[in-house]
Each structure stands twice: as structure tokens, then as C-alpha cells.
Amino acid sequence: MRADAERSTARILEAAETVLADDPNASLERIGDAAGVARATVHRRFASRQALLKALSERLNDRYLAVIEQAKVETAPPVLALHRASEIVFDLKISHRFSITLASAPGREVQDGLDLLFTRLQEAGAIAPASPSWCRRVYLALMGEVYLLPDEAPELVEAGGRAGLLVKTVLGALGGR
Secondary structure (H helix, E strand, O other), X not given: OOHXXXXXXXXXXXXXXXXXXXXXXXXXXXXXXXXXXXXXXXXXXXXXHHHHHHHHHHHHHHHHHHHHHHOOOOOOOHHXXXXXXXXXXXXXXXXXXXXXXXXXOOOHHHHHHHHHHHHHHHHOOOOOOOOHHHHHHHHHHHHHHHHHOOOOOHHHHHHOOHHHHHHHHHHHHOOOO
């Protein structure tokens, strides 16, 4: 893809994220207007609304893969990596509200990264032995619940924020310290 086409595609995806967060039924024309491109350009890049939604979902998965890297899941102390990954994901949930609604589950590579993290947490004695995939599912379920808490919830204040509450709860739920 040419550089200008890549820039147009990126602008369309950014605009789609913003517009669809406010109005999930917004037209492709409205998204094109917000991106500063013609409706025809949107249709050239994305054959259908479904193709645009798929691209948003794939882009979010790429961001989740970046979380695994940024949190240094393979090398950082595992509790620290869990906390850092949680912070970054909560930032993503806030800044990409619409895309989050599209994703049913993280992609296989993201799941593998989380499973590695929970394996490392077990090896470090931070959690009781359990299947890494079970730990991942517990983590993701609790993440959804913590995300829904109002900002002024006492639990959030006591734990120092969403990531702190999530890590403390996950470690406790999985028999850790």
C-alpha cells in the first residue's frame, strides 16, 4: 500500500473509533467526513462496514500484542509485568471504547502471552498452581468487573487505581500473596 493510502487508512480507523464510540450506527460517510476523506475513499479501503469493524478489531489485537511487549512479560518480575500490563490495558479500554466492544476474546498470540505471564507468576510463587488458561480467564473476567466500577469507588481508591485493584484481586483469587 502506498504511504498516502496507509495514512488515509489510519485516519479512517482513528475517525471510526471516535465516531462509533459516540454513535455505533454512524454511517461510513460520517466516518469519512470525520477522517477528512471522501466516502469513496472509505469504500475503497473497506468494502463494507463489516470490513471496517474487522480492521478495528485487528488493530486492537495488535495493540494488545504491544501490551505484552511493553509489560515485558517474558523478562520483568512477573507481578510487576502483571501490574504494568493491567495499567496499559485500562488505558486502552478508555481510549478505544468502541473497539473494545468488538473484541470477544484476545487473539491467540495475546492469550499465549498472558499464559506465559501466569506460568511465570506460578513459578515465582505469586499464585497457587493452576492452569495458565484458567488464570487468564479469571484475570480477564475480573478486568471487566474492575473496569465497570465508578471512578470514585472506595475499592479503587484503597488499591491505588484500577490496575492496583485488579492485580491485588487476581493474586488473591488465584491463591497468591
